[in-house]
Amino acid sequence: MDFLVVQFLTGLASACSLFLVASGLSLIFGVTRIVNFAHGAFYMVGAYVAYVLTERWSGALGYWGGLLCAALVVGAAGAAMEMALLRRIYRAPDLFQLLATFGVTLMVEDLVVLLFGPEDLLGARAPGFKGAVEILGQQVPRYDLFLIGLAPLVLAGLHLVLRRTRWGILVRAATQDREMVAALGVNQRWLFTSVFALGTALAGLGGALQLPREAVNHSMDMTIIVEAFVVVVIGGLGSITGAFLAAVLVCELNAFGILVLPEVSLVLVFAVMAGVLILRPHGLLGGAPAEARAMRLAIPPPWKPFTSAERLWVVGGLALAAALPLVAGAYALTVAAEVAIFALFAASLSFLMGPGGMPSFGHAAFFGLGAYGAALAVSGAGLPMAAALLVGPLLGLAGAVLFGWFCVRLSGVYSAMLTLAFAQIAWAVAFQWVGLTGGDNGLLGIWPEGFARTPHGFYWLALAICATGIVLLRILVFSRFGYRLRAARDSAARAETVGIDRMRVQWAAFAVAGLFAAIAGALFAFLKGSVFPDTLGIPLSVDALAMVLLGGVETVSGAILGAIAYKLLAVWLISETDQSKLVLGAVIVLLVVVFPQGLGGQITRWRRPT
Amino acid sequence: MTALLDVRGLSKSFGGVEAVRDVSFALAAGELLALIGPNGAGKSTCFGMLGGQVRPDAGRVRLAGADITGLKPRRIWARGVGRTFQTAETFASMTVAENVETALHGRTAARSAETRRLLGLVGLAAAAGRPAGTLSYGDVKRLELALALSNTPRLLLMDEPTAGMAAAERTALMQLVAGLARERQVGVLFTEHDMDVVFAHADRILVLDRGLLIAEGPPEAIRADPQVRAVYLGEGLTFSEAG
Numbered sequence: 001m002d003f004l005v006v007q008f009l010t011g012l013a014s015a016c017s018l019f020l021v022a023s024g025l026s027l028i029f030g031v032t033r034i035v036n037f038a039h040g041a042f043y044m045v046g047a048y049v050a051y052v053l054t055e056r057w058s059g060a061l062g063y064w065g066g067l068l069c070a071a072l073v074v075g076a077a078g079a080a081m082e083m084a085l086l087r088r089i090y091r092a093p094d095l096f097q098l099l100a101t102f103g104v105t106l107m108v109e110d111l112v113v114l115l116f117g118p119e120d121l122l123g124a125r126a127p128g129f130k131g132a133v134e135i136l137g138q139q140v141p142r143y144d145l146f147l148i149g150l151a152p153l154v155l156a157g158l159h160l161v162l163r164r165t166r167w168g169i170l171v172r173a174a175t176q177d178r179e180m181v182a183a184l185g186v187n188q189r190w191l192f193t194s195v196f197a198l199g200t201a202l203a204g205l206g207g208a209l210q211l212p213r214e215a216v217n218h219s220m221d222m223t224i225i226v227e228a229f230v231v232v233v234i235g236g237l238g239s240i241t242g243a244f245l246a247a248v249l250v251c252e253l254n255a256f257g258i259l260v261l262p263e264v265s266l267v268l269v270f271a272v273m274a275g276v277l278i279l280r281p282h283g284l285l286g287g288a289p290a291e292a293r294a295m296r297l298a299i300p301p302p303w304k305p306f307t308s309a310e311r312l313w314v315v316g317g318l319a320l321a322a323a324l325p326l327v328a329g330a331y332a333l334t335v336a337a338e339v340a341i342f343a344l345f346a347a348s349l350s351f352l353m354g355p356g357g358m359p360s361f362g363h364a365a366f367f368g369l370g371a372y373g374a375a376l377a378v379s380g381a382g383l384p385m386a387a388a389l390l391v392g393p394l395l396g397l398a399g400a401v402l403f404g405w406f407c408v409r410l411s412g413v414y415s416a417m418l419t420l421a422f423a424q425i426a427w428a429v430a431f432q433w434v435g436l437t438g439g440d441n442g443l444l445g446i447w448p449e450g451f452a453r454t455p456h457g458f459y460w461l462a463l464a465i466c467a468t469g470i471v472l473l474r475i476l477v478f479s480r481f482g483y484r485l486r487a488a489r490d491s492a493a494r495a496e497t498v499g500i501d502r503m504r505v506q507w508a509a510f511a512v513a514g515l516f517a518a519i520a521g522a523l524f525a526f527l528k529g530s531v532f533p534d535t536l537g538i539p540l541s542v543d544a545l546a547m548v549l550l551g552g553v554e555t556v557s558g559a560i561l562g563a564i565a566y567k568l569l570a571v572w573l574i575s576e577t578d579q580s581k582l583v584l585g586a587v588i589v590l591l592v593v594v595f596p597q598g599l600g601g602q603i604t605r606w607r608r609p610t
Numbered sequence: 611m612t613a614l615l616d617v618r619g620l621s622k623s624f625g626g627v628e629a630v631r632d633v634s635f636a637l638a639a640g641e642l643l644a645l646i647g648p649n650g651a652g653k654s655t656c657f658g659m660l661g662g663q664v665r666p667d668a669g670r671v672r673l674a675g676a677d678i679t680g681l682k683p684r685r686i687w688a689r690g691v692g693r694t695f696q697t698a699e700t701f702a703s704m705t706v707a708e709n710v711e712t713a714l715h716g717r718t719a720a721r722s723a724e725t726r727r728l729l730g731l732v733g734l735a736a737a738a739g740r741p742a743g744t745l746s747y748g749d750v751k752r753l754e755l756a757l758a759l760s761n762t763p764r765l766l767l768m769d770e771p772t773a774g775m776a777a778a779e780r781t782a783l784m785q786l787v788a789g790l791a792r793e794r795q796v797g798v799l800f801t802e803h804d805m806d807v808v809f810a811h812a813d814r815i816l817v818l819d820r821g822l823l824i825a826e827g828p829p830e831a832i833r834a835d836p837q838v839r840a841v842y843l844g845e846g847l848t849f850s851e852a853g
Contacts, residue, residue: 483711
């Protein structure tokens, strides 16, 4: 019993930093409608800066001043990012800002290693809060008690600022109706910049406050960003109190989940999030109206099937691709096969996001399930490659049918966040169910057979399957089903009044997208000869998102271009430089600024000059 | 004879606000029935309850004797009800012709023939290839009508069908609708702000004020009704000015 109380207190203490990060994320999303993927990076930078400052400055004043200064530095960096980068792309389609902030995240991950080194840094203890207090016969760190007290104070402070100051009223008004605030003649630029400054400063403070609790390291950002997303979604976008409640909920689930069900502790949090969203589709304290306009992807101009000349180009391109083994060596063919696989993966996400109108932050779930399906068919059931390629993707299809059923019941960013949660559940299962999946060690020895054993043989197989898959997806876009799907996206109300079952059509689209992603995943397992949990991971989901957005979500085939460009760039960078993330992130940021409609959107403009 | 549409005791509250209170009326096949009232009278809520977008708190809606209360819009559509929306609810990423074809059911060839016929009917034949997202407001209303007619409905619900149109266009559109009502015995319920349109085309008028049905009858009777005059005079609008 006493032990449970202490565990409860530990959970509360952990909730403090998470609440700070999540409330900043929530504020920023509420006002600017930007899902700031770089929020975790700001948290991490906060921890690093706090480490450096507290090492330099001595005494209690130096320590606490260092933590506060770290928050201010991060807030200034956040404002700088908003002014230098995001201001240029507010008019771009919604998810472009997410992509830009993802590019920043990649850059920061490499930069901190460059500046501070790759090893973990252990910060000093907080003056005045060293040691532990005995509560019910158990030792509780003093610093934990400090954090438990601090979180409600920050909540109260934010409340005061939001309720009692003119700035706070503007922030709340903009969260409710951004267009109306603009119409009232408020200086939006200043409002957005200041919200970014406060939001990122909160993240920085969250990171700085972790200094006495955990070692500062260069992968802190990914862990916190996923948890912060979960907290913001459970609490309700734009609600600070909701973020507080959800942070406590999540941290307590973590604290007790580890005691009760250590194997599924990761799954637990995401399962609770899915449950909350099903019961309260806008989170615990979130409201509907602000979100409704939030993530509406730009409605593209009418699509046209390729003209015969354009078909010739495609056939010519495929013929060239098929002739690649005549000139390319084994390594180049392996890379080319990987590009083909990712083109299909990106095309499947593009199908879901474009005609389906359903952005997904967790599309790797289906890719990874397909990969595990194929690998288990080989290593578990002993099936040959051909059979594994047929059976494997069915696992991805099953996942898509299951997850899709939930996702089509939510809208916009909530649906996208739910996909992220499901992908994390799938990842956690693969990671923790060691008996079946080998956990972190993965499944090995999944090699192709027969003619596909050679690099050119496998390349042809991958090219044939992926090209067929992409053509099928394109045919589907221009089919009756594709039109009904776009109808449901363009106007749900009208679609229902002409006899289209919106949820069923979108659910079917989810299944289709999941199936094709899983086919790509199954091929990927044979390409690599192994499967690891990262095939389900967030970085892979974001890669797919980057490919689709760079290609242009409002085009049918842009994702293919995006996948080829992005994958080649990534492979080349990894071989050329140790700072591949830094360069890749910079390239993403640059592309987003130069081509806010994506590469495919640019080509559409050339195709149809207005 | 059973009425085409029979509404009994329909009520709906939002929070504490009673948007529609105990509204009952009937609509015969081939009849043009106008639902009028000041802003906030409950017209759109009424429409939503008939079309399935809003679930009523109480009351019954019967279509040709069959209970359709609280059915999903899709099911109501399947029973032969077409509707237009006050705000544009078209498929903005498609051309005008693709909009109508998507709404139609049946074989491909039959769909494109029917699309041409419907677009000709509402006067959009020349705009068939244009993106629906670029239409003028009046043309959006025409497309809305074509979409509402796509399942050859027996009941047509039209929320502000002529808003944003010039006077001559309004008359043409309402004559078209009246023609459909007479020839095919389609029942038409429409809301309208323009009293010209209402008094020129409606066979009968329902007047809604603050959720209550305060008058019902042919145009002449409504024009003379002192209670109706009071409601509209309260808004500073007289029928001599408006109609």
